[in-house]
Amino acid sequence: MPTSFASAQLALDLVGVFVFALSGGLVAVKKRFDLFGVLVLACAAALGGGIVRDLLIGDIPPVGISDWRLLTAAALGGLVTFLFHPGVERITRFVRVLDAAGLGAFAVAGSLKAVTTPGVSPVAAVLVGVITAVGGGVVRDVLAGQVPEVLRRELYAVPAMLGSVVVVVAAQLGSLQDWVLWTAAGVVFALRMLAVHLHLNAPTPLRSNPT
Amino acid sequence: MPTSFASAQLALDLVGVFVFALSGGLVAVKKRFDLFGVLVLACAAALGGGIVRDLLIGDIPPVGISDWRLLTAAALGGLVTFLFHPGVERITRFVRVLDAAGLGAFAVAGSLKAVTTPGVSPVAAVLVGVITAVGGGVVRDVLAGQVPEVLRRELYAVPAMLGSVVVVVAAQLGSLQDWVLWTAAGVVFALRMLAVHLHLNAPTPLRSNPT
Amino acid sequence: MPTSFASAQLALDLVGVFVFALSGGLVAVKKRFDLFGVLVLACAAALGGGIVRDLLIGDIPPVGISDWRLLTAAALGGLVTFLFHPGVERITRFVRVLDAAGLGAFAVAGSLKAVTTPGVSPVAAVLVGVITAVGGGVVRDVLAGQVPEVLRRELYAVPAMLGSVVVVVAAQLGSLQDWVLWTAAGVVFALRMLAVHLHLNAPTPLRSNPT
Numbered sequence: 001m002p003t004s005f006a007s008a009q010l011a012l013d014l015v016g017v018f019v020f021a022l023s024g025g026l027v028a029v030k031k032r033f034d035l036f037g038v039l040v041l042a043c044a045a046a047l048g049g050g051i052v053r054d055l056l057i058g059d060i061p062p063v064g065i066s067d068w069r070l071l072t073a074a075a076l077g078g079l080v081t082f083l084f085h086p087g088v089e090r091i092t093r094f095v096r097v098l099d100a101a102g103l104g105a106f107a108v109a110g111s112l113k114a115v116t117t118p119g120v121s122p123v124a125a126v127l128v129g130v131i132t133a134v135g136g137g138v139v140r141d142v143l144a145g146q147v148p149e150v151l152r153r154e155l156y157a158v159p160a161m162l163g164s165v166v167v168v169v170a171a172q173l174g175s176l177q178d179w180v181l182w183t184a185a186g187v188v189f190a191l192r193m194l195a196v197h198l199h200l201n202a203p204t205p206l207r208s209n210p211t
Numbered sequence: 212m213p214t215s216f217a218s219a220q221l222a223l224d225l226v227g228v229f230v231f232a233l234s235g236g237l238v239a240v241k242k243r244f245d246l247f248g249v250l251v252l253a254c255a256a257a258l259g260g261g262i263v264r265d266l267l268i269g270d271i272p273p274v275g276i277s278d279w280r281l282l283t284a285a286a287l288g289g290l291v292t293f294l295f296h297p298g299v300e301r302i303t304r305f306v307r308v309l310d311a312a313g314l315g316a317f318a319v320a321g322s323l324k325a326v327t328t329p330g331v332s333p334v335a336a337v338l339v340g341v342i343t344a345v346g347g348g349v350v351r352d353v354l355a356g357q358v359p360e361v362l363r364r365e366l367y368a369v370p371a372m373l374g375s376v377v378v379v380v381a382a383q384l385g386s387l388q389d390w391v392l393w394t395a396a397g398v399v400f401a402l403r404m405l406a407v408h409l410h411l412n413a414p415t416p417l418r419s420n421p422t
Numbered sequence: 423m424p425t426s427f428a429s430a431q432l433a434l435d436l437v438g439v440f441v442f443a444l445s446g447g448l449v450a451v452k453k454r455f456d457l458f459g460v461l462v463l464a465c466a467a468a469l470g471g472g473i474v475r476d477l478l479i480g481d482i483p484p485v486g487i488s489d490w491r492l493l494t495a496a497a498l499g500g501l502v503t504f505l506f507h508p509g510v511e512r513i514t515r516f517v518r519v520l521d522a523a524g525l526g527a528f529a530v531a532g533s534l535k536a537v538t539t540p541g542v543s544p545v546a547a548v549l550v551g552v553i554t555a556v557g558g559g560v561v562r563d564v565l566a567g568q569v570p571e572v573l574r575r576e577l578y579a580v581p582a583m584l585g586s587v588v589v590v591v592a593a594q595l596g597s598l599q600d601w602v603l604w605t606a607a608g609v610v611f612a613l614r615m616l617a618v619h620l621h622l623n624a625p626t627p628l629r630s631n632p633t
Contacts, residue, residue: 028573029627036580037573038627040556051478056262058271060480065553066546082627124277131276134251138354143560145569147356151239151248158247205240205249205293267473269482335488342487345462349565358567362450362459369458416451416460416504 008178009112012185013050013063016105017070021046021077023098024140028078029085031144042078044143047071049135053110053128057117096196099137099149103160104188107133108181111164115171122168129164130157133188155195163188219389220323223396224261224274227316227347228281232257232288234309235351239289240296242355253289255354258282260346264321264339268328307407310348310360314371315399318344319392322375326382333379340375341368344399366406374399430600431534434607435472435485438527438558439492443468443499445520446562450500451507453566464500466565469493471557475532475550479539518618521559521571525582526610529555530603533586537593544590551586552579555610577617585610 024045028038047064054062064070110132114125134150134157141148150156166184170176235256239249258275265273275281321343325336345361345368352359361367377395381387446467450460469486476484486492532554536547556572556579563570572578588606592598 031569031573032626033573034626036577040572040579055266055477056272056276061478061542061546061550065478065549066543068543068545071545071549085627120272121277121279123279123282124272127276127282128272142353142564143570143573147242148354150251151242151244151354155247157251204243204245205296266477267483267487331483332488332490334490334493335483338487338493339483353564358453359565361462362453362455362565366458368462414457415454416457416507 008181009109010069012105012109012112012181013070014073016102016109017046017050017064017073018077019098019105020049020102020136020140021074022081023095023102023137025078025081026085026095026098027140027144029081035082038082039075039078041140041143042081043071043074045136045140046074046077047136048139049106049110049132049137052135053113053132056128056131057114057120059113059117097193100189100192100196102136103133103156103192104163104185106136107160107163107188108167108185111167112171112176112181115168116176122172125168125171126161126164129167130160133157133160133164156192159188159191159195162191219392220320221280223316223320223323223392224281225284227313227320228257228261228275228284229288230309230316231260231313231347231351232285233292234306234313234348236289236292237296237306237309238351238355240292246293249293250286250289252351252354253292254282254285256347256351257285257288258347259350260317260321260343260348263346264324264343267339267342268325268331270324270328308404311400311403311407313347314344314367314403315374315396317347318371318374318399319378319396322378323382323387323392326379327387333383336379336382337372337375340378341371344368344371344375367403370399370402370406373402430603431531432491434527434531434534434603435492436495438524438531439468439472439486439495440499441520441527442471442524442558442562443496444503445517445524445559447500447503448507448517448520449562449566451503457504460504461497461500463562463565464503465493465496467558467562468496468499469558470561471528471532471554471559474557475535475554478550478553479536479542481535481539519615522611522614522618524558525555525578525614526585526607528558529582529585529610530589530607533589534593534598534603537590538598544594547590547593548583548586551589552582555579555582555586578614581610581613581617584613 021042025038025042028041033041047070050070051062051064054060054064107129111125111129114120114128115122120128138148138150163184166187167181170180232253236249236253239252244252258281261281262273262275265271265275318340322336322340325331325339326333331339349359349361374395377398378392381391443464447460447464450463455463469492472492473484473486476482476486529551533547533551536542536550537544542550560570560572585606588609589603592602
């Protein structure tokens, strides 16, 4: 990866890791796990997506376990949640906002890293972006014993896919500036929040006996 | 892998991907997920086993994310399910038939790819075949919040293991013809359907207080 | 890895695999899975942690699928459980003891293998040790449909982390003798059993309305 992207890559990774750690920690607090359960779920939610990304593109060992800055951000997110979590009644909404921010940061960070790795096709780079973005949340929800948010009602994977497509197209056009990356992340966040606030749902299957 | 097997490998992969996508999509329809939930669960069920296989044997990035034909087959399977799924009451049985077909295709495709990869022992190739075959279904069931079929009553992993053994033995004997591969896949399917229809169960643990 | 550690590595792996296979098998027996469900859950619990470790440090194919001794130990553990499991009422406590032994063996085996792999930092080696130790149990619990033990009440990941830290520090000091490794494994086991028996819990989050 050209050095000019290294800072954006790290910043996006750090943002995604921290907010997904908060999101994982809040789910753990809601389930009344203990301090270490909160830390483990925070780290799983925060680092899971990036670790899967690195396994898929062959960056071994994954930065999620080898870079102490990401590890520290994940643990810090878990600790902050444990100490300062707001009332349980306000948690559900807050988890969704954090989740949307992490979705944007990780979709862009994931597709950026994939598209700048030799041997990864554009199509694969988009998919790696989506997997990076939704992977941590899936791990969080499976460990906490609930059906992953990505399979639930509101549009979730689609904003991540659009953001990844923007990054991959920009890479093809040779215009991977920092502002493109942050704009792509912002678009993912905005679309996701729009879907949550307007209760925009993707269509559901027709029943056999339609009404 | 010798070029002569490449077509069988791709055909088996495509068959397995498409039917596992249908199977994943049907589970999602049954759970009333939305369009994108159906597509995600279809892709997870369809590509999960092959991605795990490629991670285990070091084929990076895995074909499940890099080959657009497999991706398209998976998405198509999900879309077909979403649009044309039969009545919910007929779904359970149909999922099982598709699952048996995918089990056969993936057991053979997985062990074939493993046994033709340098450095993978025959024993490991059999295990990789089984993991390829059951992996997608496990991912599907875990994401949908149900105990994986492979752990449930009827014989499930055993047909996949027998099919993988046939492929690995044929490779040792130097007779990996296409008809051997398709026969092995057919045997897995037939054994699995036999187990379902006859309600053949593997033995269950004795209770402490036997009757 | 220096040859002198190879025997300790294998012994620790075998101990961990066998006791985690018993632990996985007992959970399966408790859930009334059939013979092959018991074998699959035993193998998943026994080999899952080591397979994840090898994927993370790039040892492909993972020894968990390529070494017939580990596979045999896992299958044997499942079979023993199936045939000779004690009364269901005594199972819960026994699972915990086995789990503690596996935790110790795998924390040490995992961090030892990671710290002797070129390119893996000390911090990453500790984390790989913890993931090796808790990974199999997480896979076991997720497949069996229960919230992973590592997120539940008593101190669980912390003993594994302490054991991994001991191994990594010993490696830094150049004193990776066999007795150090076995002592580290014993310390993990003792701390974990202490936590279980004294019902030592990590702190839980404060409620919004503290009492």
